[in-house]
Amino acid sequence: MKLAVIGDPIKHSLSPVVHGAILEQLKLTHEYQKIQVKKGELERFLRFALEENLSGFNLTMPHKIDIFPYLEDIDEEARRFGAVNTVRVSNGKFYGYNTDADGYALALKQAGRSFAGKRIILLGAGGVARTLALKAGFSGADQIWILNRTASAAEEICQDVIRETGVKAVAADMDRETMRQVCCGGELLINATPLGMEGVTANFSDFSFLDSLSQDSVVSDLIYHPEKTLLLKQAEDRGLSVFNGLGMLVFQAMLADEIYTGKAIDKEGIFSKVCDIVKNG
Numbered sequence: 001m002k003l004a005v006i007g008d009p010i011k012h013s014l015s016p017v018v019h020g021a022i023l024e025q026l027k028l029t030h031e032y033q034k035i036q037v038k039k040g041e042l043e044r045f046l047r048f049a050l051e052e053n054l055s056g057f058n059l060t061m062p063h064k065i066d067i068f069p070y071l072e073d074i075d076e077e078a079r080r081f082g083a084v085n086t087v088r089v090s091n092g093k094f095y096g097y098n099t100d101a102d103g104y105a106l107a108l109k110q111a112g113r114s115f116a117g118k119r120i121i122l123l124g125a126g127g128v129a130r131t132l133a134l135k136a137g138f139s140g141a142d143q144i145w146i147l148n149r150t151a152s153a154a155e156e157i158c159q160d161v162i163r164e165t166g167v168k169a170v171a172a173d174m175d176r177e178t179m180r181q182v183c184c185g186g187e188l189l190i191n192a193t194p195l196g197m198e199g200v201t202a203n204f205s206d207f208s209f210l211d212s213l214s215q216d217s218v219v220s221d222l223i224y225h226p227e228k229t230l231l232l233k234q235a236e237d238r239g240l241s242v243f244n245g246l247g248m249l250v251f252q253a254m255l256a257d258e259i260y261t262g263k264a265i266d267k268e269g270i271f272s273k274v275c276d277i278v279k280n281g
């Protein structure tokens with residue numbers, strides 16, 4: 001099976017390691033390439049994918065939306081999220097899927113939680129925040145608060161969530177006092193910004209907002225490098241449950257591999273082995 005991940009930048013993508021680890025556990029012979037495809041170069045890559053007989057490919061920035069016109073069919077979730085991260089190639093045609101949201105939902109389930117009935121606080125309003133906000137809405141969240149540096153981006157996602165899911169969604173700023181107020185009674189906080197990521201100098205300047213969360217709440221960071229961000233350390237110090245972005249990374253890849261192979265994967269069964277390989281590789 002020949003697979004690839006495309007994007008720009010792509011140098012630091014862990015996809016070859018993650019998919020390699022999963023497909024190795026399944027004893028499937030495979031080739032997984034990392035290909036730099038710049039904005040506007042999708043068509044050229046798609047011709048290459050057909051010539052090279054790729055079974056499928058993963059997409060990252062800046063192609064998750066640009067791929068839409070080239071797809072023969074789009075999975076319902078991907079259509080709802082307006083973003084595709086997985087393409088299956090079959091009989092010369094391209095089929096689009098989105099495994100990001102279900103990947104996160106599986107990581108959340110592994111932490112013994114779900115979106116249903118929760119007051120959710122999302123920090124950031126980029127592509128992934130949008131997907132997770134919609135997923136939370138479709139999964140029966142009670143209310144979703146989206147806090148972002150640029151208010152208009154959070155406001156846009158809130159409008160989409162309300163229109164698509166009917167769930168209450170409110171945009172707010174990321175200043176100290178607003179964060180403290182919004183976090184009051186919060187049950188699931190998700191960091192979907194790069195604050196705290198290795199190589200990023202910026203970080204939250206104050207963590208007192210964590211004091212306002214419910215005592216049984218969970219704080220999750222989509223970042224997996226470092227393994228434990230300062231946000232997660234501060235949350236743990238306050239006795240809150242935490243998990244990082246590795247689960248989402250691994251589960252979304254397993255879901256993509258199920259699409260490529262057409263076979264169910266014992267995801268929980270191979271999860272820790274795959275994580276170990278990813279952490280060491």
Ligand code: NAP
Pocket residue numbers: 124125126127128129148149150153191192193194195197202222223224245246248249250252
């Ligand atoms: P994105 O579209 O670039 O959005 C980034 C968001 O972070 C924007 O809302 C941006 O705010 C905010 N932000 C950036 N720098 C900031 C700063 N210095 N202070 C405050 N806010 C800042 O990124 P994305 O694709 O949604 O990804 C978001 C995060 O998830 C990244 O850390 C990424 O590594 C991680 N991620 C993890 C997985 C996984 O599998 N675990 C998968 C995908 C992404 P503005 O709107 O104001 O610019």
